[in-house]
Amino acid sequence: MKRDFISILDWTSEEIRSNLDLAVELKDQTKEGKCPHLLQGKTFGLFFQKPSLRTRLSFEVGITQLGGTAIVLTEQDFKIGERETVSDVARVMSRYVDCILIRTFSHQMVLDLSKHATVPVVNMLTDFNHPCQVMSDMLTIKEKLGRIDNVRIAYLGDSNNMTNSWLNIAARIPLDLRIGTSPKTLPDMELVRKIQEIGISSIKVTHSATEAVDGAEVLYTDVWASMGEKDKITERERLLKEFQINSILLQHAEKNAFVLHCLPAERDKEITDEVIEGRQSVVFDQAENRLHAQKAILVQLEKWNQV
Ligand code: CP
Ligand code: NVA
Secondary structure, eight states, X not given: OOOOBSSGGGSOHHHHHHHHHHHHHHHHHHHTTOOOOXXXXXXXXXXXSSOOSHHHHHHHHHHHHTTOEEEEEXXXXXXXXXXXXXXXXXXXXXXXXXXXXEEOSOHHHHHHHHHHOSSOEXXXXXSSOOHHHHHHHHHHHHHHHSOOTTEEEEEESOOSHXXXXXXXXXXXXXXXXXXXXXXXXXXXXXXXXXXXXXXXXXEEEEXXXXXXXXXXXXXXXXXXXXXXXXXXXXXXXXXXXXXOBOHHHHTTSOTTOEEEEOSOOOBTTTBOHHHHTSTTBOXXXXXXXXXXHHHHHHHHHHHHHHO
């Protein structure tokens, strides 16, 4: 049966947990030079409407390591919704490829694409969320802390697709999630309430960076102006400067807290150069884990598609 990975909420807690176990297994096998060719003969169509380093490369490399073929398309090839409708694109691509992966602005467009596609659809980032990133982040936490449950995570800075992804994972895995942001950059409070009502995680939104970070085991941040809204950076710098991850703020966290950033980073804005280069930063392990976590996601979708 066709299943998608458009949001963390598409998968159950059990499915997420077992997929992280599969990612660990595939990572070990890959490190030993024995990555199984589980996607032999399968072709993946990746469509990008926004720039990417990690997502594009990790998916292309991962698909190659698993024996599959990746074909990348960009806006230079076609303009989705302009040259032809989303539903036509979905139906045409489904006749050629075994899975469609998309990075775009509109989350609704990805949902529409899925509705008309007969193959699995993977969200490689929308303005609303970035589920592949948060799966890789959970894999990194699992490796570094030896557990994923009830982790104290401070998410600092702008409320964006990463904030929403953290809120979504908190609906599947119990977390102590503290969001530190300004009153003018609040997350979607409707979503916050919905996740609080699900009741498995503790979610706090605070305007005090130190309160968010107090005793945290993981500190997380992302750029203050996401792709498509770079014109807002001056205003965001003014609103969010207190939420910068720097060595003084880090002192409020647990002694050996880890610092994560999905990258790309704007050094000395949301995070200082000193912290991102410091001993508590694991951002490059985190970036590597995009490769392993996403391989597991594609293998799982392919398995479901066979049933
Ligand atoms: N973190 C992330 O998605 O990076 P890219 O935008 O380079 O793909
Ligand atoms: N919030 C960032 C994430 C980049 C990986 C953006 O959407 O630009």
